[in-house]
Amino acid sequence: MRKLATILDELIIIQNREGWLSEESLRSVALKYGLSYPEARGCATFYTYFRFTPPARHAIHVCIGTACHMKGAEKIYETFREKLSIADNEDIDPKGLFSVDKVACLGCCMLAPAVQIDDTIYGPVNPEDVEGTIKTFLASQFKKERQLPVLQTVTTNNTTVQICSCTSCRSAGSESVRHAVIEHVAARKLPVNVEQTGCTGISHQSPLLQISHDNGKKALWGKVTPRLARRIIDEYLTGSTGAISMTDRLIDLLFTGGRERAQLNDNRIDSEYADIFNMQSRFTFAGCDERDPLSYTSYINAGGGEAIDRCFRSHSREEILQIITESGLRGRGGGGYPTSSKWQMAMQSMDSIKYVICNGDEGDPGAFMDRMLLESVPFAVLEGIAVAVWLLHAAEAILYIRAEYPLAIRQIRHAIDTLKEKKVIGPDAAIPELRVPFTVVEGAGAFVCGEETALLESLEGRRGIPRPRPPFPSESGYYNHPTIINNVETFASIPSLISNTENFTRHGKGNNRGTKSFALAGKINRPGLIEVPLGTTLRTIIEDIGGGVPDGSRFKAVQIGGPSGGCLDKSALDVPIDFDSLAGIGAMMGSGGIIVLDTNDCMVEMARYFTAFSAMESCGRCVICRTGNHAMTDILTRITTGSGKPEDLDSLKRIGNSLKSISRCGLGRTSANPVLSTLTHFEDEYLQHIDGRCPAGVCRELTLFEISDDCIGCTRCARECPTGAIAFTPGERHIIQQKLCIRCGTCRRICPEGAVYVSMHDND
Amino acid sequence: MSACTITIDGKALAAGKSETVLEVCNRYDIYIPSLCRGMGDHRASCLLCLVEDTKSGKLLPACETQVSHGMSLNTNTHAVKDMRTQSLTMLLAEHAGDCTAPCALVCPAHLETDKMVRLVEDQKYEEAAQLLYSAIPLPRASNMFCPGPCEKSCRRAEEEDGIPVSIRPVKDFLAANYPPVLKNNTADNANKKKALIIGGGPAGIAAVWYAACNGYAVTLADSQGYAGMLKAGIDEKPVIAAEIDNLVKAADASLITRDIATDDPLTQDFDILINTGLISAQMAVARAFYHGREEAAKVIAHAKGVTPHLRQKSSPSRLGKCSVPEIETLLQNRLKRNAHKTESVAGGKLCLDCTCWKSETCLLKKAAEDHKIKTATIPRLNHKRDLELVICGALEYEPAKCMRCGLCINTAQKLSEPYPLSFENRGIDTRLLFDYNLPAPVKTAHRIAQVCPIGALRCKDYGEKIDE
Numbered sequence A: 001m002r003k004l005a006t007i008l009d010e011l012i013i014i015q016n017r018e019g020w021l022s023e024e025s026l027r028s029v030a031l032k033y034g035l036s037y038p039e040a041r042g043c044a045t046f047y048t049y050f051r052f053t054p055p056a057r058h059a060i061h062v063c064i065g066t067a068c069h070m071k072g073a074e075k076i077y078e079t080f081r082e083k084l085s086i087a088d089n090e091d092i093d094p095k096g097l098f099s100v101d102k103v104a105c106l107g108c109c110m111l112a113p114a115v116q117i118d119d120t121i122y123g124p125v126n127p128e129d130v131e132g133t134i135k136t137f138l139a140s141q142f143k144k145e146r147q148l149p150v151l152q153t154v155t156t157n158n159t160t161v162q163i164c165s166c167t168s169c170r171s172a173g174s175e176s177v178r179h180a181v182i183e184h185v186a187a188r189k190l191p192v193n194v195e196q197t198g199c200t201g202i203s204h205q206s207p208l209l210q211i212s213h214d215n216g217k218k219a220l221w222g223k224v225t226p227r228l229a230r231r232i233i234d235e236y237l238t239g240s241t242g243a244i245s246m247t248d249r250l251i252d253l254l255f256t257g258g259r260e261r262a263q264l265n266d267n268r269i270d271s272e273y274a275d276i277f278n279m280q281s282r283f284t285f286a287g288c289d290e291r292d293p294l295s296y297t298s299y300i301n302a303g304g305g306e307a308i309d310r311c312f313r314s315h316s317r318e319e320i321l322q323i324i325t326e327s328g329l330r331g332r333g334g335g336g337y338p339t340s341s342k343w344q345m346a347m348q349s350m351d352s353i354k355y356v357i358c359n360g361d362e363g364d365p366g367a368f369m370d371r372m373l374l375e376s377v378p379f380a381v382l383e384g385i386a387v388a389v390w391l392l393h394a395a396e397a398i399l400y401i402r403a404e405y406p407l408a409i410r411q412i413r414h415a416i417d418t419l420k421e422k423k424v425i426g427p428d429a430a431i432p433e434l435r436v437p438f439t440v441v442e443g444a445g446a447f448v449c450g451e452e453t454a455l456l457e458s459l460e461g462r463r464g465i466p467r468p469r470p471p472f473p474s475e476s477g478y479y480n481h482p483t484i485i486n487n488v489e490t491f492a493s494i495p496s497l498i499s500n501t502e503n504f505t506r507h508g509k510g511n512n513r514g515t516k517s518f519a520l521a522g523k524i525n526r527p528g529l530i531e532v533p534l535g536t537t538l539r540t541i542i543e544d545i546g547g548g549v550p551d552g553s554r555f556k557a558v559q560i561g562g563p564s565g566g567c568l569d570k571s572a573l574d575v576p577i578d579f580d581s582l583a584g585i586g587a588m589m590g591s592g593g594i595i596v597l598d599t600n601d602c603m604v605e606m607a608r609y610f611t612a613f614s615a616m617e618s619c620g621r622c623v624i625c626r627t628g629n630h631a632m633t634d635i636l637t638r639i640t641t642g643s644g645k646p647e648d649l650d651s652l653k654r655i656g657n658s659l660k661s662i663s664r665c666g667l668g669r670t671s672a673n674p675v676l677s678t679l680t681h682f683e684d685e686y687l688q689h690i691d692g693r694c695p696a697g698v699c700r701e702l703t704l705f706e707i708s709d710d711c712i713g714c715t716r717c718a719r720e721c722p723t724g725a726i727a728f729t730p731g732e733r734h735i736i737q738q739k740l741c742i743r744c745g746t747c748r749r750i751c752p753e754g755a756v757y758v759s760m761h762d763n764d
Numbered sequence B: 001m002s003a004c005t006i007t008i009d010g011k012a013l014a015a016g017k018s019e020t021v022l023e024v025c026n027r028y029d030i031y032i033p034s035l036c037r038g039m040g041d042h043r044a045s046c047l048l049c050l051v052e053d054t055k056s057g058k059l060l061p062a063c064e065t066q067v068s069h070g071m072s073l074n075t076n077t078h079a080v081k082d083m084r085t086q087s088l089t090m091l092l093a094e095h096a097g098d099c100t101a102p103c104a105l106v107c108p109a110h111l112e113t114d115k116m117v118r119l120v121e122d123q124k125y126e127e128a129a130q131l132l133y134s135a136i137p138l139p140r141a142s143n144m145f146c147p148g149p150c151e152k153s154c155r156r157a158e159e160e161d162g163i164p165v166s167i168r169p170v171k172d173f174l175a176a177n178y179p180p181v182l183k184n185n186t187a188d189n190a191n192k193k194k195a196l197i198i199g200g201g202p203a204g205i206a207a208v209w210y211a212a213c214n215g216y217a218v219t220l221a222d223s224q225g226y227a228g229m230l231k232a233g234i235d236e237k238p239v240i241a242a243e244i245d246n247l248v249k250a251a252d253a254s255l256i257t258r259d260i261a262t263d264d265p266l267t268q269d270f271d272i273l274i275n276t277g278l279i280s281a282q283m284a285v286a287r288a289f290y291h292g293r294e295e296a297a298k299v300i301a302h303a304k305g306v307t308p309h310l311r312q313k314s315s316p317s318r319l320g321k322c323s324v325p326e327i328e329t330l331l332q333n334r335l336k337r338n339a340h341k342t343e344s345v346a347g348g349k350l351c352l353d354c355t356c357w358k359s360e361t362c363l364l365k366k367a368a369e370d371h372k373i374k375t376a377t378i379p380r381l382n383h384k385r386d387l388e389l390v391i392c393g394a395l396e397y398e399p400a401k402c403m404r405c406g407l408c409i410n411t412a413q414k415l416s417e418p419y420p421l422s423f424e425n426r427g428i429d430t431r432l433l434f435d436y437n438l439p440a441p442v443k444t445a446h447r448i449a450q451v452c453p454i455g456a457l458r459c460k461d462y463g464e465k466i467d468e
């Protein structure tokens, strides 16, 4: 059993209840757990989830994840502080109403820049929307929760309205859509089921609504509003029942004009996405978007539960391990370590107590597939874990999920309860080996705790400082017992891998079999989550599935693997992407975040962002990691603000290589990848910065905007320029007065002709 | 403990199974620099003890790596040295402290300025004066000719009023009231070894004083007498003439008023010969003092067959420029340390006591010197420096100097009565956390502070009261 709840568990409860950890509560918790006050506070301060000063009434979290950062999150953060008149060394406004913090990633990249106020997510919030957002939030505080009508379950005439319930869709408003649908269906007395489903991955179209008929016909809409949802139901469902009267239709038509009618067609996306789904190989994602994630029945109906059945009935442990070995499954958490070797090592251990841990910490600020799997296919994840528990005779299974994923935690807990009720796991389980606890532990916000040994420290209630390896966790892990630690996606692929091995191994080749999910973001037409066979080229992912870069911009680079990954230029587009090929070209699979960059993105600034992230997240043990990343950030900041020197590039390489060769854990070892890879592929861009120009027009100090002859004199830029640096000259070519220009880039963003360009010459 | 064999630098060595590489190396006297050196559940942090695995080419921290049979390591490859240098550079980059106070660092005469000022603060005037003469035998002359870089560099001159600690007035005060005295001067000149000093400039005079202090009977040779380049000023400045007189008397030196070449037969009469004539000609007074002293020290050491022992002026760690609030913090630290002292001592501002108390024995400083780290190559971080001195019971802690090795925490936990101590925050903000409700008792504090390899943790000085 998990020895005892640790001090961390309790601190999270207190933080959630009181909004902060006072010295008093820290002392009393310390006493309870037999720790000293410095130990308790020392442990708590390692994690960013906790506050140590009294909170404001409402908490504003500005997302600074990669996608939001690229869309100017820093500016949003500053604007919130400014609008709320928050003093320099404070984080709360003078009235104590709002606190403003940064948060690593809300996982709402399609809403970037995204902001969370208490439990509600808003986005995109641009600087000009800040005030409005605060007002909207305050107004929403006065709304009362409405009582929802209870619908009869319909068994005949199976038509189901499915609404995606993942965090992305919820933050885009799927809950209000669902409420609207339920009310509408109830009011119209329609014989249809209304159901929540898991995620499709098409998060830029959130929220999604799907109508599926028992005859297999389906229709899917994106960006659905409650209004549109009602309309869809009227148009597509009432036809058969005739419940909608002529007058209603007339009124709708009169009041909304043709707009809604058009949306009905424009927002219908099933044919487009059928193609895109066909290009993917949805293996772990299979069925996500078709069933209620919390319905065990539909999981079983879709073939779930078979793996655990086989374990119990027809296969020996050796046979199951053999299947996993032969499938060539490699860990999806980043390192790509063969799963079966880890498991085998732990199985062979003579220790009578063993553990299984599912790593759901997912700290990369641009990836959210683990969250999606936990929310959308919790039963598959749990079944994968159950197989491991059975194989190992484990004493307990622990799921470590970051506290920033409240919905995932709720869904998983719910699914565990369901499995207990169904006697699949827990004290009454049919299979004796599964009569062990499945525990969910919340991680309190430290990227390094995704590293397996730091995770163990954290689970044992300490600061998340990685342990020396060897010994590896599979020899000596949780409380020094053999422990296997795998990523959520690894576990989620186990059940279908066992029940349908062929379906897994036919993808990829050699040492890189199966499929892998990626989070697509950046300058791409269809950002979101996808799953493709290992060995798919970036070109396929970006151009075919992702729809290419938006019109008017040109592909420049792609960043893979977040803070531990690297930037690749277009020469890498045709490299088949797998664990080994990426490592060979200076990137890393990492968590599977893919960010597409175009000519308006600055590579140096990108490198600076990730290096600053690593500096902030270093645990502080190794001098090279805690200091080296800061030193590199300083140099990069210098370069992006115009005081870079040519020698700086050598310093960057030197520090970067030291990080790579002597850091003691993966965080430090990979933290230089963003810098080193951009230095390899984009050294020119660094040199241009040192010469005083940012070719992407991102670094303000190094940017000069000009308007070209393409200007049609539409005056939009003159009207929108916040400093009036552009004279209003209708019909003529506009001119920027450089003295007044603050390089905010507004003109470039809005010019319909793309006539605003970044000048590379000094003309002052 | 089943034994195994490992190869280090090509030599096969026997090792115990549960030993770390560092332990084995220490046993065989193979030098491996290490600061955070292992204990029990130790985790490598300083990354100085790196060794190279000859098979994989990987660099491993010796303190954390368990030996295994057939292991083959090199301790001295180019990569190893390179990375050790990197680790040290980074340790120093985050390190905010002065190994040597700026006033002492800039003094061309290499006077331990800060020490002198503190002796004066403690009213140990005699001691202060002799320290002064040892570097600057003619303080009043030096005050007249030296532009006083010590006062210009003084941290407190960076405050808004621009007034430094009054170093030069202190020198004048000491020179006026405490004449130079030869310590332990019991023997008669006739029974001493004889030293001839050629050149009567400031360098010569410094050499006279140094040789006399080292027990020689001194003779100075210069056609112009005692004066050298100070001569120009002497006539108008009887003070200096008197000062020279005093010193010569105290040294009991005799004078030959002619220029003597080094091959002059006369030199045969002397045991040692110190030639300062040439070196001092172009130098400013204070610098000349140092060169005279250095020259004398070299000759005397050579005669005794030892290596000359002069104060080294290496200073791997420097605080650099401080902002006004930072200086205010440093002043508060000083006042916290010496609650009885007030702001006005010897008619001036209180000295901030910049020199690190561990300066003589600090392992980081030593490692930096051994590896020849150049101060110019140490990047200065933008990160805010945490200069405030933390005091908890008998423990004094300087976060800005802490290298987060955790030795103190480990030690505190293993005491027979464990003392609660932990790190707080993470990354570069990591620092020690004390429980102020539980001030550290002297004995505990002493035990804990002892293990700190550098000047970050200190037990308040209770003199003999601590029995070991």
Ligand SMILES: Cc1cc2nc3c(=O)[nH]c(=O)nc-3n(C[C@H](O)[C@H](O)[C@H](O)COP(=O)(O)O)c2cc1C
Pocket (backbone or CB within 6 Å): A330, A331, A332, A333, A334, A335, A336, A337, A339, A359, A360, A361, A362, A363, A364, A447, A448, A449, A450, A451, A452, A453, A485, A486, A487, A488, A490, A665, A666, A667
């Ligand atoms: C800094 C760092 C962060 C990591 N974060 C995660 C994470 O968020 N989720 C994860 O599954 N693995 C993460 N890993 C990888 C884990 O250490 C470990 O390799 C993985 O959980 C093993 O599972 P797998 O074999 O299924 O990939 C991280 C590693 C490092 C070095």
Ligand code: SF4
Pocket (backbone or CB within 6 Å): A448, A465, A466, A617, A618, A619, A620, A621, A622, A623, A625, A626, A663, A664, A665, A666, A667, A668, A669
């Ligand atoms: S590499 Fe960085 S994160 Fe990893 S143990 Fe060292 S300091 Fe901590």
Ligand code: SF4
Pocket (backbone or CB within 6 Å): B095, B097, B098, B099, B100, B316, B317, B356, B357, B358, B359, B360, B362, B363, B364, B365, B401, B454, B455, B456
């Ligand atoms: S701790 Fe060591 S390196 Fe730091 S200032 Fe003191 S003597 Fe110098």
Ligand code: SF4
Pocket (backbone or CB within 6 Å): B401, B402, B403, B404, B405, B406, B407, B408, B409, B432, B451, B452, B453, B454, B456, B457
């Ligand atoms: S104070 Fe402690 S952690 Fe810091 S350097 Fe000294 S012994 Fe190491």
Ligand code: FES
Pocket (backbone or CB within 6 Å): B033, B034, B035, B036, B037, B038, B043, B044, B045, B046, B047, B048, B049, B050, B061, B062, B063, B064
């Ligand atoms: S002595 Fe090994 S890392 Fe410090």
